Amino acid sequence: MRIVALAGGIGAGKFLRGLASNVPPEQVTVIVNTADDMVINGLHVSPDLDSVTYWLGDVMDRDRGWGRRDETFRAMEELRRFDEDFAWFNLGDLDLATHLLRTRLLAEGVPLSHVAARIAERFGIVPRILPASDDPVTTRVTVVSMGRELDLHFQEYWVRRHAQDEVRAIRYEGATQARPAPGVLESIADAEAIIICPSNPVASVGPILAIRGVREALEERRDVVVGVSPIVGGAPLAGMADKLMPVVGLEVSALGAALVYEGLLAGWVVDEADRGLAPKIEEIVGVRVVVTDTIMRNDEVAAALARSALDLLGRTR
Protein backbone atom coordinates (compact mmCIF):
# COMPACT_ATOMS: atom_id res chain seq x y z
CA MET A 1 0.00 0.00 0.00
CA ARG A 2 1.71 3.17 -1.20
CA ILE A 3 1.25 5.85 1.44
CA VAL A 4 2.10 9.53 1.36
CA ALA A 5 2.17 11.62 4.52
CA LEU A 6 2.30 15.40 4.70
CA ALA A 7 4.33 16.33 7.73
CA GLY A 8 5.45 19.14 9.97
CA GLY A 9 7.64 18.56 12.99
CA ILE A 10 7.22 16.76 16.28
CA GLY A 11 3.57 15.68 16.02
CA ALA A 12 4.29 14.30 12.59
CA GLY A 13 7.42 12.59 13.84
CA LYS A 14 5.51 10.75 16.55
CA PHE A 15 2.73 9.82 14.16
CA LEU A 16 5.10 8.59 11.47
CA ARG A 17 6.77 6.19 13.88
CA GLY A 18 3.35 4.67 14.40
CA LEU A 19 2.60 4.65 10.69
CA ALA A 20 5.90 3.04 9.72
CA SER A 21 5.27 0.23 12.19
CA ASN A 22 1.86 -0.50 10.63
CA VAL A 23 2.74 -0.74 6.97
CA PRO A 24 5.78 -1.78 4.98
CA PRO A 25 8.00 1.28 5.61
CA GLU A 26 9.44 1.21 2.10
CA GLN A 27 5.94 2.06 0.87
CA VAL A 28 5.85 5.31 2.81
CA THR A 29 6.80 8.70 1.39
CA VAL A 30 6.85 11.64 3.78
CA ILE A 31 6.53 15.13 2.30
CA VAL A 32 7.95 17.56 4.82
CA ASN A 33 7.48 21.27 5.34
CA THR A 34 10.59 23.38 4.74
CA ALA A 35 9.10 26.82 5.35
CA ASP A 36 10.55 26.90 8.88
CA ASP A 37 14.03 26.48 7.44
CA MET A 38 16.46 29.22 8.16
CA VAL A 39 20.10 30.14 7.95
CA ILE A 40 21.35 30.94 11.41
CA ASN A 41 24.98 31.55 12.33
CA GLY A 42 25.81 30.46 8.81
CA LEU A 43 24.12 27.07 9.09
CA HIS A 44 21.11 25.92 7.10
CA VAL A 45 18.71 24.50 9.66
CA SER A 46 15.64 22.48 8.60
CA PRO A 47 13.65 21.96 11.80
CA ASP A 48 10.80 19.89 10.38
CA LEU A 49 12.98 17.68 8.19
CA ASP A 50 15.18 17.02 11.19
CA SER A 51 12.30 16.29 13.55
CA VAL A 52 10.85 13.77 11.13
CA THR A 53 14.27 12.26 10.49
CA TYR A 54 15.23 11.98 14.13
CA TRP A 55 11.88 10.47 15.10
CA LEU A 56 11.88 7.96 12.26
CA GLY A 57 15.55 7.23 12.89
CA ASP A 58 14.83 6.62 16.57
CA VAL A 59 17.49 9.09 17.69
CA MET A 60 15.07 11.76 18.92
CA ASP A 61 14.86 13.08 22.44
CA ARG A 62 11.38 11.87 23.33
CA ASP A 63 10.98 14.09 26.37
CA ARG A 64 12.19 17.32 24.84
CA GLY A 65 10.43 16.48 21.57
CA TRP A 66 13.00 18.15 19.34
CA GLY A 67 16.61 17.30 18.68
CA ARG A 68 18.71 14.29 19.43
CA ARG A 69 18.81 11.95 22.39
CA ASP A 70 21.96 12.01 24.58
CA GLU A 71 22.58 15.48 23.28
CA THR A 72 24.94 18.08 24.66
CA PHE A 73 24.89 21.81 23.99
CA ARG A 74 28.52 22.81 24.42
CA ALA A 75 28.87 24.80 21.20
CA MET A 76 25.69 26.80 21.80
CA GLU A 77 26.47 27.45 25.45
CA GLU A 78 29.81 28.79 24.32
CA LEU A 79 28.21 30.86 21.56
CA ARG A 80 25.86 32.30 24.19
CA ARG A 81 28.94 33.52 26.07
CA PHE A 82 29.87 35.48 22.97
CA ASP A 83 26.40 36.88 22.48
CA GLU A 84 23.11 35.85 24.05
CA ASP A 85 21.35 37.05 20.92
CA PHE A 86 23.10 34.52 18.70
CA ALA A 87 22.01 31.49 20.64
CA TRP A 88 18.23 31.79 20.78
CA PHE A 89 17.81 28.89 18.39
CA ASN A 90 19.36 26.06 20.33
CA LEU A 91 21.30 23.44 18.41
CA GLY A 92 22.87 20.45 20.09
CA ASP A 93 26.40 19.29 19.37
CA LEU A 94 25.25 16.10 17.63
CA ASP A 95 22.54 18.04 15.83
CA LEU A 96 25.20 20.47 14.57
CA ALA A 97 26.69 17.68 12.49
CA THR A 98 23.43 17.48 10.53
CA HIS A 99 23.46 21.22 9.89
CA LEU A 100 27.13 21.27 8.96
CA LEU A 101 26.55 18.48 6.46
CA ARG A 102 23.48 20.14 5.00
CA THR A 103 25.11 23.57 4.79
CA ARG A 104 28.11 22.13 3.05
CA LEU A 105 26.16 20.07 0.53
CA LEU A 106 23.75 22.92 -0.28
CA ALA A 107 26.73 25.21 -0.83
CA GLU A 108 28.09 22.61 -3.25
CA GLY A 109 24.80 22.80 -5.17
CA VAL A 110 23.29 19.53 -3.97
CA PRO A 111 19.47 19.89 -3.85
CA LEU A 112 17.84 19.77 -0.43
CA SER A 113 15.96 16.60 -1.38
CA HIS A 114 19.26 14.78 -1.99
CA VAL A 115 20.63 16.13 1.26
CA ALA A 116 17.53 14.92 3.12
CA ALA A 117 17.91 11.47 1.57
CA ARG A 118 21.55 11.34 2.57
CA ILE A 119 20.77 12.31 6.15
CA ALA A 120 17.94 9.77 6.32
CA GLU A 121 20.28 7.09 5.01
CA ARG A 122 22.74 7.80 7.81
CA PHE A 123 20.01 6.97 10.33
CA GLY A 124 18.89 3.84 8.50
CA ILE A 125 15.46 5.27 7.71
CA VAL A 126 13.44 3.23 5.23
CA PRO A 127 10.51 5.58 4.47
CA ARG A 128 11.36 8.17 1.85
CA ILE A 129 11.73 11.64 3.33
CA LEU A 130 11.11 14.40 0.80
CA PRO A 131 11.24 18.12 1.43
CA ALA A 132 8.15 19.71 -0.09
CA SER A 133 10.41 21.75 -2.34
CA ASP A 134 14.08 22.16 -3.16
CA ASP A 135 13.37 25.85 -3.69
CA PRO A 136 13.25 28.30 -0.80
CA VAL A 137 9.84 28.75 0.84
CA THR A 138 9.68 30.77 4.05
CA THR A 139 6.85 31.43 6.44
CA ARG A 140 6.91 35.11 7.36
CA VAL A 141 4.80 36.54 10.13
CA THR A 142 3.74 40.17 10.33
CA VAL A 143 3.33 41.15 13.96
CA VAL A 144 2.63 44.29 15.90
CA SER A 145 5.02 44.97 18.72
CA MET A 146 4.80 48.14 20.81
CA GLY A 147 2.81 49.84 18.09
CA ARG A 148 5.27 48.93 15.34
CA GLU A 149 4.74 46.42 12.56
CA LEU A 150 7.52 43.84 12.26
CA ASP A 151 8.06 41.30 9.53
CA LEU A 152 9.56 38.21 11.16
CA HIS A 153 10.83 34.86 10.05
CA PHE A 154 8.50 32.26 11.50
CA GLN A 155 11.23 31.01 13.84
CA GLU A 156 11.88 34.50 15.15
CA TYR A 157 8.20 34.83 15.94
CA TRP A 158 7.89 31.33 17.33
CA VAL A 159 11.11 30.46 19.09
CA ARG A 160 12.89 33.73 19.68
CA ARG A 161 9.87 35.78 20.72
CA HIS A 162 7.83 32.87 22.09
CA ALA A 163 4.77 33.66 19.92
CA GLN A 164 4.01 36.58 22.21
CA ASP A 165 3.37 39.17 19.52
CA GLU A 166 -0.01 40.01 18.08
CA VAL A 167 -0.02 38.52 14.60
CA ARG A 168 -1.46 40.51 11.71
CA ALA A 169 -0.65 38.27 8.79
CA ILE A 170 1.14 35.14 7.70
CA ARG A 171 2.56 34.51 4.27
CA TYR A 172 4.53 31.73 2.62
CA GLU A 173 7.27 33.62 0.85
CA GLY A 174 8.40 31.94 -2.33
CA ALA A 175 5.71 29.26 -2.24
CA THR A 176 4.01 30.10 -5.51
CA GLN A 177 7.34 30.20 -7.36
CA ALA A 178 8.68 27.07 -5.68
CA ARG A 179 8.49 23.82 -7.58
CA PRO A 180 7.56 20.70 -5.67
CA ALA A 181 10.67 18.60 -5.05
CA PRO A 182 11.17 15.71 -7.48
CA GLY A 183 8.84 12.90 -6.39
CA VAL A 184 6.31 15.05 -4.54
CA LEU A 185 3.61 15.26 -7.22
CA GLU A 186 4.43 11.78 -8.50
CA SER A 187 4.03 10.16 -5.10
CA ILE A 188 0.76 12.02 -4.48
CA ALA A 189 -0.59 10.90 -7.85
CA ASP A 190 0.47 7.34 -7.19
CA ALA A 191 -0.57 6.98 -3.54
CA GLU A 192 -3.17 4.57 -2.29
CA ALA A 193 -3.50 6.58 0.89
CA ILE A 194 -2.49 10.13 1.75
CA ILE A 195 -2.32 11.18 5.37
CA ILE A 196 -2.13 14.69 6.69
CA CYS A 197 -0.22 14.31 9.93
CA PRO A 198 -1.31 16.05 13.14
CA SER A 199 0.80 19.11 12.39
CA ASN A 200 0.18 22.82 12.65
CA PRO A 201 -2.21 23.48 9.73
CA VAL A 202 -1.02 27.06 9.28
CA ALA A 203 2.70 26.81 9.97
CA SER A 204 3.48 23.29 8.82
CA VAL A 205 0.97 21.92 6.33
CA GLY A 206 -0.12 25.29 4.93
CA PRO A 207 3.23 25.98 3.27
CA ILE A 208 3.25 22.54 1.64
CA LEU A 209 -0.20 23.13 0.17
CA ALA A 210 0.86 26.58 -1.05
CA ILE A 211 3.62 25.20 -3.24
CA ARG A 212 2.72 25.32 -6.90
CA GLY A 213 0.57 22.36 -7.90
CA VAL A 214 0.44 20.56 -4.56
CA ARG A 215 -3.07 21.56 -3.53
CA GLU A 216 -4.37 20.69 -7.00
CA ALA A 217 -2.62 17.32 -6.92
CA LEU A 218 -4.25 16.56 -3.56
CA GLU A 219 -7.68 17.70 -4.74
CA GLU A 220 -7.50 15.10 -7.46
CA ARG A 221 -6.79 12.44 -4.87
CA ARG A 222 -9.32 13.62 -2.33
CA ASP A 223 -10.85 10.17 -2.11
CA VAL A 224 -7.70 8.76 -0.50
CA VAL A 225 -6.82 11.68 1.79
CA VAL A 226 -7.30 11.41 5.54
CA GLY A 227 -6.15 13.91 8.14
CA VAL A 228 -5.47 13.73 11.85
CA SER A 229 -6.56 16.73 13.87
CA PRO A 230 -3.68 18.49 15.66
CA ILE A 231 -6.27 20.28 17.81
CA VAL A 232 -7.67 18.44 20.79
CA GLY A 233 -10.38 19.95 22.95
CA GLY A 234 -9.84 23.39 21.46
CA ALA A 235 -6.08 23.58 21.93
CA PRO A 236 -3.05 22.33 20.04
CA LEU A 237 -1.35 19.32 21.59
CA ALA A 238 2.01 20.89 21.01
CA GLY A 239 3.21 24.17 19.67
CA MET A 240 1.16 27.30 19.35
CA ALA A 241 -1.26 26.70 16.47
CA ASP A 242 -3.90 28.47 18.53
CA LYS A 243 -2.04 31.71 17.93
CA LEU A 244 -1.96 31.36 14.18
CA MET A 245 -5.28 29.75 13.25
CA PRO A 246 -7.37 32.78 14.22
CA VAL A 247 -5.17 35.00 12.05
CA VAL A 248 -6.35 33.14 8.97
CA GLY A 249 -9.94 33.11 10.21
CA LEU A 250 -9.98 29.63 11.68
CA GLU A 251 -11.58 28.52 14.91
CA VAL A 252 -9.08 26.70 17.12
CA SER A 253 -10.86 23.36 17.13
CA ALA A 254 -10.85 20.01 15.40
CA LEU A 255 -13.44 21.56 13.10
CA GLY A 256 -11.36 24.64 12.35
CA ALA A 257 -8.34 22.48 11.54
CA ALA A 258 -10.42 20.30 9.20
CA LEU A 259 -11.65 23.40 7.40
CA VAL A 260 -8.05 24.19 6.36
CA TYR A 261 -8.24 21.06 4.29
CA GLU A 262 -11.77 21.51 2.97
CA GLY A 263 -12.04 19.99 -0.46
CA LEU A 264 -8.96 17.86 0.11
CA LEU A 265 -10.23 15.33 2.66
CA ALA A 266 -12.15 12.07 2.60
CA GLY A 267 -11.64 11.40 6.30
CA TRP A 268 -10.72 13.21 9.49
CA VAL A 269 -9.52 11.71 12.76
CA VAL A 270 -10.37 13.52 15.99
CA ASP A 271 -9.64 12.86 19.62
CA GLU A 272 -12.09 11.38 22.12
CA ALA A 273 -12.22 14.85 23.64
CA ASP A 274 -13.85 16.09 20.44
CA ARG A 275 -16.41 13.31 20.02
CA GLY A 276 -19.17 15.89 20.28
CA LEU A 277 -17.79 17.78 17.29
CA ALA A 278 -17.74 14.79 14.99
CA PRO A 279 -21.26 15.10 13.49
CA LYS A 280 -20.78 18.81 12.92
CA ILE A 281 -17.44 18.23 11.15
CA GLU A 282 -19.01 15.51 8.99
CA GLU A 283 -21.78 17.87 8.02
CA ILE A 284 -19.80 21.06 7.46
CA VAL A 285 -16.60 19.68 5.94
CA GLY A 286 -18.25 16.77 4.16
CA VAL A 287 -15.88 14.11 5.46
CA ARG A 288 -16.15 10.86 7.34
CA VAL A 289 -14.90 11.37 10.92
CA VAL A 290 -13.50 8.79 13.28
CA VAL A 291 -12.96 9.36 17.00
CA THR A 292 -9.99 7.80 18.75
CA ASP A 293 -7.14 8.45 21.17
CA THR A 294 -4.83 10.91 19.41
CA ILE A 295 -2.56 11.74 22.36
CA MET A 296 0.61 9.95 21.28
CA ARG A 297 2.12 9.22 24.67
CA ASN A 298 4.12 6.35 23.19
CA ASP A 299 4.73 4.43 19.97
CA GLU A 300 1.79 2.08 20.65
CA VAL A 301 -0.75 4.90 20.74
CA ALA A 302 0.84 6.37 17.62
CA ALA A 303 0.58 3.01 15.87
CA ALA A 304 -3.09 2.62 16.84
CA LEU A 305 -3.77 6.17 15.64
CA ALA A 306 -2.12 5.48 12.29
CA ARG A 307 -4.15 2.28 12.01
CA SER A 308 -7.37 4.23 12.72
CA ALA A 309 -6.53 6.72 10.01
CA LEU A 310 -5.86 4.01 7.45
CA ASP A 311 -8.98 2.06 8.50
CA LEU A 312 -11.10 5.17 8.14
CA LEU A 313 -9.84 5.54 4.62
CA GLY A 314 -10.82 1.92 3.93
CA ARG A 315 -14.32 2.64 5.16
CA THR A 316 -14.77 5.81 3.12
CA ARG A 317 -14.44 3.88 -0.10
Next chain:
Amino acid sequence: MRIVALAGGIGAGKFLRGLASNVPPEQVTVIVNTADDMVINGLHVSPDLDSVTYWLGDVMDRDRGWGRRDETFRAMEELRRFDEDFAWFNLGDLDLATHLLRTRLLAEGVPLSHVAARIAERFGIVPRILPASDDPVTTRVTVVSMGRELDLHFQEYWVRRHAQDEVRAIRYEGATQARPAPGVLESIADAEAIIICPSNPVASVGPILAIRGVREALEERRDVVVGVSPIVGGAPLAGMADKLMPVVGLEVSALGAALVYEGLLAGWVVDEADRGLAPKIEEIVGVRVVVTDTIMRNDEVAAALARSALDLLGRTR
Protein backbone atom coordinates in the same frame (compact mmCIF):
# COMPACT_ATOMS: atom_id res chain seq x y z
CA MET B 1 57.13 50.35 24.58
CA ARG B 2 54.90 49.85 21.57
CA ILE B 3 55.52 46.37 20.20
CA VAL B 4 54.26 44.71 17.04
CA ALA B 5 54.50 40.95 16.53
CA LEU B 6 54.00 39.11 13.26
CA ALA B 7 52.42 35.77 14.06
CA GLY B 8 51.40 32.43 12.70
CA GLY B 9 49.83 29.76 14.87
CA ILE B 10 51.00 27.67 17.79
CA GLY B 11 54.66 28.76 18.01
CA ALA B 12 53.51 32.36 17.91
CA GLY B 13 50.84 31.67 20.52
CA LYS B 14 53.39 30.28 22.96
CA PHE B 15 55.81 33.12 22.29
CA LEU B 16 53.17 35.81 22.66
CA ARG B 17 52.21 34.56 26.12
CA GLY B 18 55.81 35.12 27.08
CA LEU B 19 55.91 38.52 25.42
CA ALA B 20 52.69 39.74 27.02
CA SER B 21 54.03 38.85 30.45
CA ASN B 22 57.20 40.93 29.83
CA VAL B 23 55.73 44.19 28.66
CA PRO B 24 52.50 46.11 29.25
CA PRO B 25 50.11 43.95 27.20
CA GLU B 26 48.09 46.94 26.02
CA GLN B 27 51.22 48.06 24.15
CA VAL B 28 51.30 44.88 22.04
CA THR B 29 49.75 44.55 18.59
CA VAL B 30 49.80 41.11 16.99
CA ILE B 31 49.48 40.91 13.21
CA VAL B 32 48.27 37.43 12.38
CA ASN B 33 48.42 35.37 9.21
CA THR B 34 45.04 34.64 7.62
CA ALA B 35 46.22 32.74 4.56
CA ASP B 36 45.40 29.40 6.22
CA ASP B 37 41.79 30.49 6.61
CA MET B 38 39.24 28.37 4.88
CA VAL B 39 35.54 27.77 4.60
CA ILE B 40 34.81 24.21 5.58
CA ASN B 41 31.37 22.74 6.03
CA GLY B 42 30.04 26.25 5.66
CA LEU B 43 32.14 27.68 8.49
CA HIS B 44 34.86 30.29 8.16
CA VAL B 45 37.82 28.89 10.09
CA SER B 46 40.85 31.07 10.91
CA PRO B 47 43.40 28.67 12.39
CA ASP B 48 46.18 31.15 13.15
CA LEU B 49 43.91 33.84 14.56
CA ASP B 50 42.34 31.23 16.79
CA SER B 51 45.64 29.77 17.94
CA VAL B 52 46.93 33.19 18.90
CA THR B 53 43.62 34.05 20.57
CA TYR B 54 43.33 30.84 22.53
CA TRP B 55 46.95 31.02 23.70
CA LEU B 56 46.73 34.65 24.72
CA GLY B 57 43.32 34.02 26.28
CA ASP B 58 44.71 31.10 28.25
CA VAL B 59 42.04 28.72 26.99
CA MET B 60 44.33 26.70 24.72
CA ASP B 61 45.00 23.02 25.01
CA ARG B 62 48.68 23.13 25.86
CA ASP B 63 49.36 19.48 25.10
CA ARG B 64 47.55 19.29 21.79
CA GLY B 65 48.82 22.76 20.86
CA TRP B 66 45.73 23.73 18.85
CA GLY B 67 42.17 24.28 19.95
CA ARG B 68 40.58 24.74 23.34
CA ARG B 69 41.24 23.13 26.68
CA ASP B 70 38.52 20.82 28.10
CA GLU B 71 37.34 20.38 24.55
CA THR B 72 34.98 17.72 23.23
CA PHE B 73 34.50 16.67 19.62
CA ARG B 74 30.91 15.46 19.53
CA ALA B 75 29.81 17.40 16.46
CA MET B 76 32.80 16.32 14.38
CA GLU B 77 32.60 12.69 15.48
CA GLU B 78 28.99 12.76 14.39
CA LEU B 79 29.86 14.46 11.11
CA ARG B 80 32.44 11.75 10.54
CA ARG B 81 29.63 9.20 10.76
CA PHE B 82 27.98 10.98 7.87
CA ASP B 83 31.13 11.17 5.82
CA GLU B 84 34.73 10.59 6.84
CA ASP B 85 35.78 13.04 4.14
CA PHE B 86 33.97 15.95 5.73
CA ALA B 87 35.69 15.68 9.08
CA TRP B 88 39.38 15.83 8.22
CA PHE B 89 39.69 19.28 9.73
CA ASN B 90 38.84 18.63 13.33
CA LEU B 91 36.89 21.31 15.18
CA GLY B 92 35.96 20.94 18.83
CA ASP B 93 32.51 21.74 20.17
CA LEU B 94 33.68 24.82 22.06
CA ASP B 95 35.82 25.85 19.12
CA LEU B 96 32.74 25.61 16.88
CA ALA B 97 31.21 28.53 18.73
CA THR B 98 34.10 30.72 17.53
CA HIS B 99 33.55 29.62 13.93
CA LEU B 100 29.78 30.05 14.12
CA LEU B 101 30.22 33.56 15.45
CA ARG B 102 32.80 34.46 12.83
CA THR B 103 30.79 32.95 9.98
CA ARG B 104 27.70 34.82 11.03
CA LEU B 105 29.42 38.18 11.46
CA LEU B 106 31.33 37.91 8.18
CA ALA B 107 28.07 37.06 6.40
CA GLU B 108 26.60 40.21 7.93
CA GLY B 109 29.46 42.19 6.39
CA VAL B 110 31.51 42.73 9.54
CA PRO B 111 35.24 42.87 8.61
CA LEU B 112 37.45 40.06 9.88
CA SER B 113 39.46 42.52 11.98
CA HIS B 114 36.32 43.51 13.92
CA VAL B 115 35.40 39.87 14.32
CA ALA B 116 38.88 39.09 15.64
CA ALA B 117 38.61 41.95 18.13
CA ARG B 118 35.25 40.73 19.30
CA ILE B 119 36.51 37.20 19.82
CA ALA B 120 39.59 38.50 21.65
CA GLU B 121 37.35 40.60 23.89
CA ARG B 122 35.35 37.52 24.85
CA PHE B 123 38.54 35.95 26.19
CA GLY B 124 39.66 39.09 28.00
CA ILE B 125 42.73 39.52 25.82
CA VAL B 126 44.50 42.83 26.24
CA PRO B 127 46.99 42.79 23.32
CA ARG B 128 45.43 43.88 20.07
CA ILE B 129 44.96 40.99 17.66
CA LEU B 130 44.82 42.09 14.04
CA PRO B 131 44.39 39.85 11.01
CA ALA B 132 47.01 40.82 8.43
CA SER B 133 44.16 41.68 6.05
CA ASP B 134 40.39 41.83 5.96
CA ASP B 135 40.59 40.75 2.33
CA PRO B 136 40.94 37.09 1.36
CA VAL B 137 44.49 35.81 1.06
CA THR B 138 44.97 32.08 0.60
CA THR B 139 48.09 29.97 0.53
CA ARG B 140 47.78 27.51 -2.34
CA VAL B 141 50.17 24.64 -2.82
CA THR B 142 50.85 22.97 -6.15
CA VAL B 143 51.77 19.35 -5.54
CA VAL B 144 52.44 16.30 -7.62
CA SER B 145 50.50 13.25 -6.62
CA MET B 146 50.75 10.02 -8.61
CA GLY B 147 52.06 11.88 -11.62
CA ARG B 148 49.29 14.47 -11.55
CA GLU B 149 49.59 18.09 -10.57
CA LEU B 150 47.09 19.20 -7.94
CA ASP B 151 46.35 22.71 -6.75
CA LEU B 152 45.51 22.46 -3.06
CA HIS B 153 44.44 24.80 -0.31
CA PHE B 154 47.25 24.91 2.21
CA GLN B 155 45.12 23.11 4.79
CA GLU B 156 44.33 20.32 2.35
CA TYR B 157 48.03 19.84 1.75
CA TRP B 158 48.96 20.21 5.40
CA VAL B 159 46.19 18.69 7.50
CA ARG B 160 44.21 16.52 5.13
CA ARG B 161 47.12 15.03 3.22
CA HIS B 162 49.67 15.31 6.04
CA ALA B 163 52.20 17.19 3.88
CA GLN B 164 53.01 13.94 2.11
CA ASP B 165 52.90 15.26 -1.43
CA GLU B 166 55.87 16.53 -3.37
CA VAL B 167 55.45 20.30 -3.51
CA ARG B 168 56.17 22.14 -6.75
CA ALA B 169 55.11 25.65 -5.87
CA ILE B 170 53.51 27.81 -3.23
CA ARG B 171 51.60 31.00 -3.88
CA TYR B 172 49.69 33.48 -1.75
CA GLU B 173 46.51 33.92 -3.71
CA GLY B 174 45.03 37.38 -3.37
CA ALA B 175 47.97 38.78 -1.41
CA THR B 176 48.99 41.49 -3.86
CA GLN B 177 45.40 42.75 -4.12
CA ALA B 178 44.72 42.49 -0.40
CA ARG B 179 44.92 45.65 1.65
CA PRO B 180 46.51 45.43 5.08
CA ALA B 181 43.79 45.47 7.75
CA PRO B 182 43.21 48.85 9.39
CA GLY B 183 45.97 49.39 11.92
CA VAL B 184 48.55 47.07 10.36
CA LEU B 185 50.70 49.66 8.58
CA GLU B 186 50.04 52.24 11.27
CA SER B 187 51.19 49.96 14.08
CA ILE B 188 54.30 48.96 12.13
CA ALA B 189 55.18 52.60 11.47
CA ASP B 190 54.63 53.46 15.10
CA ALA B 191 56.32 50.49 16.77
CA GLU B 192 59.34 50.73 19.01
CA ALA B 193 59.98 47.02 18.51
CA ILE B 194 58.75 44.59 15.87
CA ILE B 195 59.11 40.88 16.51
CA ILE B 196 58.76 38.13 13.95
CA CYS B 197 57.49 35.21 16.00
CA PRO B 198 58.93 31.71 15.62
CA SER B 199 56.38 30.76 12.96
CA ASN B 200 56.64 28.97 9.67
CA PRO B 201 58.41 31.51 7.43
CA VAL B 202 56.78 30.21 4.26
CA ALA B 203 53.27 29.31 5.41
CA SER B 204 52.69 31.82 8.19
CA VAL B 205 54.89 34.91 7.93
CA GLY B 206 55.36 34.77 4.14
CA PRO B 207 51.71 35.60 3.41
CA ILE B 208 51.78 38.57 5.79
CA LEU B 209 54.86 39.98 4.04
CA ALA B 210 53.22 39.44 0.64
CA ILE B 211 50.30 41.71 1.42
CA ARG B 212 50.54 45.01 -0.37
CA GLY B 213 52.78 47.43 1.45
CA VAL B 214 53.68 45.27 4.44
CA ARG B 215 57.19 44.31 3.37
CA GLU B 216 57.95 47.90 2.44
CA ALA B 217 56.63 49.13 5.78
CA LEU B 218 58.89 46.66 7.59
CA GLU B 219 61.91 47.57 5.50
CA GLU B 220 61.56 51.13 6.70
CA ARG B 221 61.56 49.90 10.29
CA ARG B 222 64.38 47.39 9.87
CA ASP B 223 66.30 48.89 12.78
CA VAL B 224 63.63 47.74 15.24
CA VAL B 225 62.83 44.32 13.77
CA VAL B 226 63.97 41.14 15.49
CA GLY B 227 63.01 37.60 14.58
CA VAL B 228 63.03 34.30 16.43
CA SER B 229 64.10 31.29 14.42
CA PRO B 230 61.42 28.62 14.12
CA ILE B 231 64.10 26.19 12.98
CA VAL B 232 66.17 24.49 15.64
CA GLY B 233 69.03 22.20 14.73
CA GLY B 234 67.86 21.95 11.13
CA ALA B 235 64.24 21.05 11.82
CA PRO B 236 61.10 22.97 12.66
CA LEU B 237 60.03 22.75 16.29
CA ALA B 238 56.46 22.19 15.24
CA GLY B 239 54.69 21.82 11.94
CA MET B 240 56.34 20.96 8.68
CA ALA B 241 58.27 24.03 7.59
CA ASP B 242 61.00 21.67 6.41
CA LYS B 243 58.73 20.56 3.58
CA LEU B 244 58.05 24.06 2.33
CA MET B 245 61.31 25.94 2.80
CA PRO B 246 63.22 23.97 0.14
CA VAL B 247 60.44 24.68 -2.37
CA VAL B 248 61.27 28.37 -2.21
CA GLY B 249 65.01 27.67 -2.27
CA LEU B 250 65.68 27.89 1.43
CA GLU B 251 67.92 25.70 3.51
CA VAL B 252 66.03 24.25 6.48
CA SER B 253 68.15 25.93 9.14
CA ALA B 254 68.21 28.93 11.42
CA LEU B 255 70.17 30.58 8.61
CA GLY B 256 67.66 29.66 5.92
CA ALA B 257 64.82 31.03 8.03
CA ALA B 258 66.70 34.28 8.61
CA LEU B 259 67.26 34.64 4.87
CA VAL B 260 63.48 34.83 4.36
CA TYR B 261 63.63 38.10 6.25
CA GLU B 262 66.82 39.44 4.66
CA GLY B 263 66.67 43.19 4.52
CA LEU B 264 63.98 43.32 7.19
CA LEU B 265 65.92 42.30 10.30
CA ALA B 266 68.14 44.00 12.84
CA GLY B 267 68.34 40.95 15.10
CA TRP B 268 67.78 37.20 15.00
CA VAL B 269 67.35 34.83 17.91
CA VAL B 270 68.53 31.25 17.52
CA ASP B 271 68.52 28.23 19.77
CA GLU B 272 71.52 26.92 21.71
CA ALA B 273 71.55 24.06 19.24
CA ASP B 274 72.43 26.53 16.51
CA ARG B 275 75.16 28.41 18.37
CA GLY B 276 77.64 27.34 15.73
CA LEU B 277 75.60 29.00 13.01
CA ALA B 278 75.48 32.38 14.72
CA PRO B 279 78.61 33.96 13.18
CA LYS B 280 77.62 32.76 9.71
CA ILE B 281 74.13 34.24 10.08
CA GLU B 282 75.57 37.53 11.30
CA GLU B 283 77.88 37.63 8.31
CA ILE B 284 75.49 36.51 5.57
CA VAL B 285 72.27 38.12 6.73
CA GLY B 286 73.88 41.16 8.28
CA VAL B 287 72.07 40.94 11.60
CA ARG B 288 73.01 40.73 15.24
CA VAL B 289 72.35 37.19 16.51
CA VAL B 290 71.65 36.09 20.03
CA VAL B 291 71.70 32.48 21.21
CA THR B 292 69.26 31.28 23.85
CA ASP B 293 66.82 28.54 24.77
CA THR B 294 63.99 28.76 22.22
CA ILE B 295 62.17 25.55 23.14
CA MET B 296 59.08 26.95 24.83
CA ARG B 297 58.25 24.12 27.18
CA ASN B 298 56.38 26.49 29.44
CA ASP B 299 55.44 30.14 29.89
CA GLU B 300 58.67 30.88 31.75
CA VAL B 301 60.88 29.82 28.86
CA ALA B 302 58.63 31.77 26.49
CA ALA B 303 58.94 34.84 28.70
CA ALA B 304 62.74 34.54 28.81
CA LEU B 305 62.83 34.12 25.04
CA ALA B 306 60.71 37.22 24.53
CA ARG B 307 62.99 39.10 26.90
CA SER B 308 66.07 37.96 24.92
CA ALA B 309 64.49 39.16 21.69
CA LEU B 310 63.71 42.59 23.15
CA ASP B 311 67.13 42.84 24.77
CA LEU B 312 68.82 42.01 21.49
CA LEU B 313 66.96 44.85 19.89
CA GLY B 314 68.17 47.15 22.63
CA ARG B 315 71.75 46.10 21.93
CA THR B 316 71.50 46.61 18.18
CA ARG B 317 70.86 50.30 18.63
